[in-house]
Amino acid sequence: MSTVIEHIETLLVDLPTIRPHKLSMTTMACQTMVIVRMRHSDGIEGIGEGTTIGGLAYGPESPESIKRNIDIYLAPLLVGQSSSNIHQLRSRLNRHARGNMIAKSALETALLDAQGKRLGLSVAELLGGARQEHLPVLWTLASGDTAKDIDEAQLRLEQRRHCDFKLKIGANSLDQDVGHVAAIKQALGDRASVRVDVNQAWDESTAVRGIQALQDAGIELIEQPIPAREHAGLIRLANRFNVPMLADEAVQDARDGLDLVSGGFSGAFALKIAKSGGIHGVLELAHVAQAAGVGLYGGTLLEGTIGTAASLHAWATLPEMTWGTEMFGPLLLKDDIVIKSLNYTEFGVTLPQGPGLGITLDEEKLAYYSRQ
Ligand SMILES: O=C(O)C[C@H]1C=CC(=O)O1
Numbered sequence: 001m002s003t004v005i006e007h008i009e010t011l012l013v014d015l016p017t018i019r020p021h022k023l024s025m026t027t028m029a030c031q032t033m034v035i036v037r038m039r040h041s042d043g044i045e046g047i048g049e050g051t052t053i054g055g056l057a058y059g060p061e062s063p064e065s066i067k068r069n070i071d072i073y074l075a076p077l078l079v080g081q082s083s084s085n086i087h088q089l090r091s092r093l094n095r096h097a098r099g100n101m102i103a104k105s106a107l108e109t110a111l112l113d114a115q116g117k118r119l120g121l122s123v124a125e126l127l128g129g130a131r132q133e134h135l136p137v138l139w140t141l142a143s144g145d146t147a148k149d150i151d152e153a154q155l156r157l158e159q160r161r162h163c164d165f166k167l168k169i170g171a172n173s174l175d176q177d178v179g180h181v182a183a184i185k186q187a188l189g190d191r192a193s194v195r196v197d198v199n200q201a202w203d204e205s206t207a208v209r210g211i212q213a214l215q216d217a218g219i220e221l222i223e224q225p226i227p228a229r230e231h232a233g234l235i236r237l238a239n240r241f242n243v244p245m246l247a248d249e250a251v252q253d254a255r256d257g258l259d260l261v262s263g264g265f266s267g268a269f270a271l272k273i274a275k276s277g278g279i280h281g282v283l284e285l286a287h288v289a290q291a292a293g294v295g296l297y298g299g300t301l302l303e304g305t306i307g308t309a310a311s312l313h314a315w316a317t318l319p320e321m322t323w324g325t326e327m328f329g330p331l332l333l334k335d336d337i338v339i340k341s342l343n344y345t346e347f348g349v350t351l352p353q354g355p356g357l358g359i360t361l362d363e364e365k366l367a368y369y370s371r372q
Pocket residue numbers: 053140142168197199248299300301302326
């Protein structure tokens with residue numbers, strides 16, 4: 001008899017951050033992850049993670065909606081189904097439930113983790129094999145204080161932890177933001193690549209002024225300067241400036257990617273398993289980008305170790321990414337819920353080894369940080 005999905009459990013896990021993390025739409029002191037535990041009839045458990053930023057501040061799914069929608073709508077679509085045909089299970093979820101991409105991503109991760117454990121293969125091997133085992137990782141400077149950000153960057157450089165930095169701007173006035181970014185770039189000089197993420201905070205005319213000033217200050221990449229839906233505006237900005245644009249909230253999946261490139265967008269796409277409903281969806285977007293000559297960037301919604309590992313297995317199957325990755329989520333958290341944390345060395349992270357994700361839950365820590 002074939003293996004079936006027997007039970008799906010979801011847990012809300014709250015982990016404090018090492019310092020306040022200030023974005024244009026929220027300031028985080030804690031990260032909430034939805035952890036999925038999926039038990040199969042052969043005794044194997046697959047784990048997955050669905051995580052967003054700042055409750056409902058970042059996007060239309062909150063941790064609580066992810067958990068409830070899995071429990072009430074998505075899990076019943078999977079329980080009793082055969083475990084191993086992941087494409088069929090994805091179609092079933094998409095046929096019966098719209099949206100909920102983060103929830104779907106968490107479930108697909110758990111399916112892939114279980115299938116890998118069953119076959120004795122890593123998730124990257126299930127996807128055809130890893131082309132890279134060590135991926136570059138940037139760090140986001142977002143303490144809200146210029147001097148603190150400079151100290152943090154110097155330390156990360158000395159530790160050989162990170163040499164690329166992304167600054168979160170858009171919460172303050174344009175002049176304040178430009179002053180902040182230029183001061184950090186000047187302090188770090190050629191030792192570091194400095195990029196910004198505006199998280200949709202500007203309108204197009206503010207963006208024109210802001211990007212010109214940031215380009216003059218030596219900033220290397222401008223992420224999502226204007227609202228997600230303004231594709232035409234993002235294309236205009238990409239064509240107007242030498243500094244490249246990185247589409248993040250504007251590009252959820254392959255369809256968005258196709259719209260942008262067919263409209264004349266150039267630059268790069270931030271890939272996130274959470275935006276695209278999981279690993280297969282995000283690889284579809286990556287393939288559109290590759291075909292169109294758009295650069296790749298491995299993005300995060302600040303997931304913990306499970307979601308970060310799942311993303312790394314996906315990125316590992318791609319050729320070297322033009323803009324590296326930002327898979328630093330676990331480093332922003334004070335503690336972890338896994339036995340062995342990811343290994344960050346030499347300005348990057350190593351792909352975890354072993355069957356499935358290569359990650360084992362720490363039951364005590366999980367119980368301690370889980371919401372009652
Ligand atoms: O890119 C985003 O919009 C979300 C996230 C990634 C890094 C970070 O600090 O926030």
